[in-house]
Amino acid sequence: MRKKIVAGNWKMNKNFSDGLALFSEVINMANDELHNSQQVIVCSPYLHLHSLVQLNKGNTKVALGAQNCHQAEIGAFTGEISADMLASAGVQYVIIGHSERRQYFAESNTLCAAKIDIALKNNLTPIYCIGETLQEREAGTHFDIIKTQLAQATYHLSAQDFVKLVIAYEPVWAIGTGVTASSAQAQEIHAFIRKEIAWQYSAALADEISILYGGSCNPKNAEELFAQADIDGGLIGGASLKSRDFIDIAKAFN
Ligand code: PGA
DSSP: OOOOEEEEEOOSOOOHHHHHHHHHHHHHHHHHHOOSSOEEEEEOOHHHHHHHHHHTTTOOSEEEEESOOOSSSSSSOTTOOOHHHHHHTTOOEEEESOHHHHHHSOOOHHHHHHHHHHHHHTTOEEEEEEOOOHHHHHTTOHHHHHHHHHHHHHTTSOHHHHTTOEEEEOOGGGTTTSOOOOHHHHHHHHHHHHHHHHHHSOHHHHHHOEEEEESSOOTTTHHHHHTSTTOOEEEESGGGGSHHHHHHHHGGGO
8 A cells, every 4th residue: 555645845934933833733733633544744944853853752643854955975065964964863754856946956857866866875765856847738748857857866776765765746837836737637647657667667666656746735625636546645835834734635635
């Protein structure tokens, strides 16, 4: 059975005390209200992570993730954070290749490959983000774009490593825009991703991988999206900044 996951991506929001308060609400609501085996993940800014791990002690419903990591093991990279630092602080997941990092920080598929490698080496689970821009969709190249994003960043992995990944399909045109992909559009791409993985590795492996949808996911549309055969949950931006909305999205699995 594939893991059902709802991951919140806070991006560069919430100062330290507001972040702690939000996270406490998330833990309490998750413990009170989530009755299935869904995994809730909170990807906060780096600064908050260690304190959130402490707050979360003994709780398995919620896990912590980072929004990025550097690709090198260690060294003179002023301002950067390593995968080892994250893991040693109790962080379990790391988002890699988010479209905002691709757009504003020029992250390429090749760089993502290196980040995925260092994350896996340090026992972090990468949440690898892929997805096309509006222009690419309108030009009809979205399947090729997704295929390349997968191939260049992940197909060097052994099957044993690949199966540790979480994939997030996030059409760039749906991120933070209030425009959600329809459940049929999202399912079409998720099925395509799974087929590609099956072709590259095996059907059994493809069936084990959790593929999340991201892009204006909210409590109103989550249930229909998560009910699709190949959608195993969501990567949630804006709605993860409100505990009520975030947990209601996680409840779409209940
Ligand atoms: P959104 O962001 O839910 O605000 O659209 C999703 C994401 O960027 O992961």
